[in-house]
Amino acid sequence: MLQALREKSSGLIAKIVLGLLIFVFSFFGIESYFQSTQESWVAKVGKTEITPEQYRDALDTERNRITSMMGGQVDGAMFERPEHKRRVLEGLITRQLVLQANEDLGIVVADQRIREQIQDVPAFQEDGKFSAQRYTTWLASQGKTTRWLEERIREDLATSDLPGQIMASAVITPREIDNHIRLRDQTRDLRHVVLPKPAADSVKIEDAAVEDYYKSHGSEFMTEEQVALDYVEIDAAKLNVDATPDDAQLKDRYEKEKARFLSPEQRLVSHILVVSKGGDAEAQKKALAKAQDLLKQVRDGKAFADVAKASTEDLGSKAQGGDLGWLEKGVAEPAFDAVAFEMKKGDISEPVLTGEGYHIIQLRDIREKKEKPFEEVKAELAKEFIETERDRVFNDIAGKATDVAYSDAGTLETTAKVANTTVQKVPLFSRRGGTGIAANPAVIKAAFSNQLLVEGVNSDGIDLSPTHKVFIRVADHKRPEQKPLDVVREEIRAKLTREALAKQAKDAADAVLARVKKGDTLDAVAAESKLKVETNKGVGRQAANLDSALVAAAFKLPRPAEGKSEAGTVALPDNAYAVIVVDAVTDGDVAKVDDAGRESVRTQLQNEVAAVEARAFIETLRKATTIEISEERLTTQ
Template sequence: MLQAMRNKMHGWPAVVLLGVATFAMTFFGIEGYIMSRADTYVAKVGKHEISQQDFQDRMNQLRQQLSSEQGDSFDPDAFEKPAMKLKVLDGMIDQQLLLKANQDWGVRVPDQAVRDYIAAIPAFQISGQFDPNTYRTLLAEQRKTPEMFQDDVRASLATQALPNAIDASTIVTDAEIDHYLNLRMQRRDISYAVLPKPQAADASVTDAQIAAYYKEHLADYMNPEQVSLQYIEVNGADLKPDAAPSDADLMKRYEGEKQRFVQPEQREVSHILVNVPANATPEQQKAALAKADKIAAEATPGNFAKLATQDSDDLGSKRQGGDLGWLQKGVTNAAFDTAMFALKKGEISKPVLTPDGYDILWLRDIRNGEAKSFAEVRDQLLAEATAGDKDRKYNEVAGKLSDNTYQNPSSLEPAAQALGLPIKTTVLFSRKGGEGIAANPKVIKAAFGNDVLAQGNNSNLIELGNDDAVVIRVAKHVVAAARPLAEVHDEIGKTILEQRIEAAAKQQADGLLARLRKGDALAAVAASANASVKSVAGMLRVQPDVPAELRDEAFLLPHPADGKPQYAAVDMHDGGYALLAVSKVQGADLSKVTPEQRDMLRQQMIQAYGAVATQELIESLRGSTEIKIAKDRM
């Protein structure tokens, strides 16, 4: 066909068509003819795209974190709700806005801050000290290199750089602290009288009134829907372990993983940093190099610590005389690493250009790499192998249970016989849960779900915890039904009387309050209702000997004016009321606030004000940045 077209394309039609095609490719770009681009971002912040993979990774991280923190009360379905997804995405957008602001304003995270953060992580420590072997092993288990983890830490610290700077620049004055304390520790003189509950105007309740109330409030007198379950549980603690591995097996493991037990070569080093500003001018770079050259020329092992304390721009190490401790390859940046491992013990380097500026290094000592023998790590290998065998055993049995109950969805018997596990049964329980596995939110949700309850199928494998899972099915289902009127007759009669008494109590309290506001004395008004008056001077917001309802209302009332108390009728939430009078308001007794308490409060206020200022900054950045969200890709 192409040859036929070619044969016919002669003369002015060919010229016109060629011209149109040329114009199209020039105007739109030839890429449009050879490739197409489909947007895959979940959000676009300026020019930065938040990919679906990044979004899903963040969702999975938060899901695992909350599952670990909340245990059995964790609800995985919460992460499927659009509001939760949008909340997580908003957090990622805020982080990207802060990172972009860092870049625009020249805010950087120093390498030393990254090192300090990593060294302080307990999981990487042994006896309170950072352990390089543990560090590498744990990262390897997560399929991460030290460089990848350092990048993650740097990004995390970068999102806190501006908030931390805002906190550091926030000033809370003594006057602001006093103002807060005067509100928080304000004292009020009160008097109150708890009124006896009056009798109901009509103390008789007829059957007709009870029946009418029952019909109107039928939803309050229902027996809830209930189920009882059959289930098979796989618990790793109950599984019989396989035979312990032999020394030959452990030796084979040792030979295959010997690198894990090698202590890498390390350098004990101190440094002096001369900072080079971000986007520095040539003059600034020359000035920094000149300063670094001068320090390097003066530095000796004897005065290095003193020079570091005086001249280093690394705030994290200058107080320690520039001491960075023992370092190994991969912990610092490439330029620092190269210079550190090129030095001989006791040597001081010339200025080395690193991402933070110019570094002057002093190599104080060298620790050669050493390998631990099989005898030294045998117990560790045995523990790991035993734990691994136990995990494999559990995964094997749990997997077979899941497969068997899926293949036989209408019964647990085949799985029980194949695996030699018993079928257990729960008592009836409602959607509020019960005892044993019926208290687990995941089990409750599955038990009342459509697949198990309505369709009559076995559930999927439900993880109850580490190495503990069940498969359930409904053994008995009791639908929700109204309790018979005869069963709730007396209960309803009592409720109607209580409502009448509560209405009478409110009417009485409102009448007595009106008398107080007209000028009658509290003692006389209370006595007319057979109530006694109690007085509390200097009551605080937290006063255990005063009912909470009265405390809350007392601090809501206006200040007394012209020597006249402020009054209120207070619902005590037990069907009764109280009369309340506030006669005096005083500020806090600041002499009782210790300096330590003031310092703690100042830090709390700085964090609170800083959080508000950070949020205002983020809102400002949002307003000046084009943000696109693709909800259909979340």
């Protein structure tokens, strides 16, 4: 049998199979044969995945938006709540649903709109006008290309356009406007009587009732779970760093980092971009042909800026005739740089291929590089030397502390010794946070984690900032427990008393209402108890001279039949009740509302209807699309 196997393995087919296996393993890596694909998406909308990176970016964006809106006065713990994370994810899902709907419907955002959006960004403007140089510099600082930004803006516009078009399609008829005005401006003639509140001493809550309530509602009287912490703090700002550099050290640093103190060569550049749509060989061939045709127009005497305004596909510089402003090396893509920094002033290049497409480059001017002398930057170098030394010491201490906190996880004393500091304490606080480091969301999250509460070990290093780290461990843990009855006895008695008084008041109001509905007049019933009936005619929805609860109750009652009344009860503050009677209803006069008023109503109704229709559209998309959410990855991000 072994001989048969040997013979088969030396045959032509075996060699072909072996060759294929060698190719597969060399191309993909043999480890890929043994490893299974691990999914990492947070959600899937149809076939499109929402990645952890996209989800974290959205969380950060929402955190920054809320923090900015609240002037920094915001409880950081709210950003860790499951409902907040779910809301952010739902926004991403809705965004993806709309993008897919756009694609299905063939809706495309026009280039002109993208161009206008870019030019309206304040960060890209100088003296109120678009600056191509600021635009290019910003892209370089973010490590992004013009194509990336244009696609991002295109996506943002696309996600708002379709719901916006649906909302704009909402139609409000003149009859609907009339009906709204009649209801909005409607007035009612009403009478009401406020019943006397039951006397506080009319209710006596026995101890047995208090005890029964305590037993059946124990969850209402639980203490909050709390922890107290020991912690070790390493703060670079508080480190004593003995570092006074001499001139020799500073000069050495200056020589090594001389490039920093050069005003680099800059080149004033314009360009014409032809995008290679599709990215395949045929698309590149067409793009090159178009670029060569545009280059011929320039060389035949047509102004470069005019050709750029008419034909460049870089929306950011189109209106400026392709002007990119003053560029330094490294701002543009390497292929672009290589050509632009070899050209002579006034030159126009052949088409240059980059990841964005083909560029025709015009070099309009050159600024030579300049060097700052040592004496001019000496103070700056000294400050940087000290800060660098401080960072080095911080990183060294933090690294050693991290190792010790892990290896000796049963105490923070050794960690404190390594950090040359002492163990500090945080008093008991709940999951809502406390003072000092206990106000930090990351500290709160770690303090109530299983790692610290169940395993009883030190935390990993928690970064409060890039140069500020803490290690924590739980010093005391108080689980939720039911408060003793004697502690909450009077709280329960007060609650039961309020409820009993409220029931008495409601029962009295219901009794009066029952008599009125049987035929007794409100005036007669009130007279028996020597109560005053208040009469108000022509009361509108926004009446300021009556309690808002009374007004709201009056407008909830049905329209009375001719010659009849409608009655009801209404709860007022502090356990008071009133009985209210509506005698007549007068609709608003449509003829008194001018054209501007009608237009205001139309806009209001259109917005309300449009919002409902937009939500319904999104809901339809959700029902028609398979949506999967990874609950585990949602909560761990």
